[in-house]
Amino acid sequence: MQDIEVSIVIPTYNRSSSLKETLESIFAQTYPVNKYEILVCDDNSSDNTEEVVKSLMEKTQHNLKYIKIKSKIKGPAKVRNAGINQSLGEIIGFTDDDCIVSGNWIETAVENFKKHKNACGVYGTVVTVGDCKNKPFTISRRVDVLSDNGSYVTPNVFYKKQVLLDVGLFDTDMRYMQDIELGWRIRKKGPIIFEPSLYVNHKIFCASIKAYLKRIKKTEYWVLMYSKHPDRMEEDNLILGHFYNRSPIYVLSIFLSFSFLLLGSELFIFLFMITIITYLWTHVFVDDNYKKYPIRLLMFPRYSFADIIRFMYSLKASIKYKCLVLF
Template sequence: MNDSLISIILPTYNRAHFLPACLDSVFAQTYTNWELVVIDDGSTDSTVEVLEKYSDPRIVYIYQDNQGVSAARNTGIAQCKGEYIALLDSDDEWMPKKLEIQLKYMQANGFEICQTNEIWVRKGKRVNQPAKYVKPEGWFFEASLNMCLISPSCTMFTRKAWGDIGPFDVHMPSCEDYDMWLRACLVYPIGLVSEQLTIKHGGREDQLSNCVPCADLYRIRALVKILQCGKLDADQAATAMQELETKVLIYRQGCEKRGKNDEADKVWNLFCMIRDGKEIPLNTLR
C-alpha cells in the first residue's frame, strides 16, 4: 500500500454535540496520511469551539453560509488535495482501521469506488440491518434503482471517479446520495470491504431523512436525470423506466391522500412525457 493522501470530507451544520465522537474516530485512524476538510455549513451552535480543541495541521476549516449538504461536500472536494476522497457525516464514526483497510482493499483490487460494511445505531442502541440493506459488490446499477445501496460515511473514491460522477446535486435537499450513486453504479463496479468499519447513527428527528418532506419527489428527479443522461442501454433504460413509474405512482397516491390533486396530476403528466420519449426540464421536479 502506497502512502496516498486521503482527503476526508466532513460537512456539518449545528452538530456540535456529535462532532467530538466523529472527530475522535478520525484521529484514532491507524492510517495517518490524511487531511480533514471540515465544511461548516453556517452553524450557529458551538461548532467552532469544538473544533478549536483539535489542534492539528491536517485540519482544514471552511465556513460557508448554509447551502445544504450537497453544496458543502462539493465545496470541500473542490478544495481538497488528496488522491483519494472519503466522505464522513458529522454524526457518524469510523472504526480505527477503516482508512487503512479500505485503501489497501481498493489498491489491491483496482476499485475506483469502495464502501465498507457498517454498524447501525438507532437512538443509542445497536440494531440489526434488515436483509434488504445488505450491501452488494461489483456491478449493481439495476439493484440500486430501487433504493440507495451505498452509504456516504462508508465510501471512499478516487479523484478520477469524482471527475466522472460528481458533483452532488445542490438542488436536492435529500436523496442526494441516491442520485450520486446511481451515476456511480452506471460507470464503475463498487468495491466492498466486508468488515463493519463505519458506525452509522440514525433514528433522530433532526436527520435529513426526517426533516425534508416529499423525499420521493427527489428520487423521481434522480431517476429522470439518469434516464435523460444518454448513457443507459436498452435494458437499463427499461428497468429505470419501470422503477420511475413505480415511484411516481407512490408519490401520486400520497398527493391524492393529502388532497394535492394538482401536484399528483403534474407529476403523472411529466412521467407520461418521459415515457413517450420527451425531454423535461429538471427544474419542474424541485
C-alpha cells in the first residue's frame, strides 16, 4: 500500500449496476495496478451496492476499498470528503458511478502533473452517451465538457491531495455544484489544466418531469456560490451585473406583458412583441445551426415554463443569501 500514488474516489447511491461498469473501466487502466487505489464511497445505498463492491474486492487484484457513509448532510460533498480523508495517494482523481473512463485515464492525468509542475489540478473531456428516445415523457440531462470551460466537474477531474486539504475539501453546504465551487477555490491557489485526451464517457440521465423540475432547484446553489465568491460575478461578466444569462430578461418581459394586459394598457402589445423578440434572442437564434431553429420555436412551452421556475428559485435564493443573481 505504501506504493499508492493515485487514489480514485467514486461517490455512489443506489446505482450498483452502472457502478460495476465504472469500476471495470478503472480496473482496465494502463497505469500500474500497485500504484493506484479505488475508494467507493457509498452514501448509505439501499440496493445491493455493498454486495456488488465486496464481491469485486474478493475477485480483483486491484486496491479496491468500500466505505459506507451515514450522515444527515445531503449531497455527495461529505461522501467525497470521506474518500479524500481515507485516501493514500498524493493525487486524488474523481469520477461518478455512471461513467466509463478511458484506458489511459490515470496515466494521462499523472503525466500532466509531471508536465505542469505548478498545476493544482487536471480536468478533461466528458462526453454524454445514450439518448432518451425509448423513454417517453422524460427529459435528457447531459454532462458534456468539450473545452476548457472552467466547470471542473467531478466525472473527470484530478487534484493534488495537499491542495484539497489546504482549501478545506468540498463544501458540505453545497448539495449541488460543489465540484465547481471547489474548483473556484483551488484556482485561487494555482492553475487547473484542461487536457482534452483525459477522456470520460458519462451515461445520459433520462429524468421524469418531476425529477427535472426538482433538478431546477439546484439554481439556488448557483446563487449560494456567488454569495461565497462575489468576485466571480464581475469575472463571469454577468449581464447588467446580476443576470447570469438571457433567460431572466425573457421572464421579466413575460411578467411585464402580463401585468400591462391585466391593467388594460395598450403598452401590452408593445411588450408582447418585446417578449417574442427576447424569446428568439434567448432560445432560438443562439448559434448558426439553422436546422434547429424550427424545433426551438416549437419548444416554446417547455423553455418558458423552465425559465420561469428557474427565475423564481434564483429570486428566492437571492433574497435568502442577500446576493442578487438571476437565472
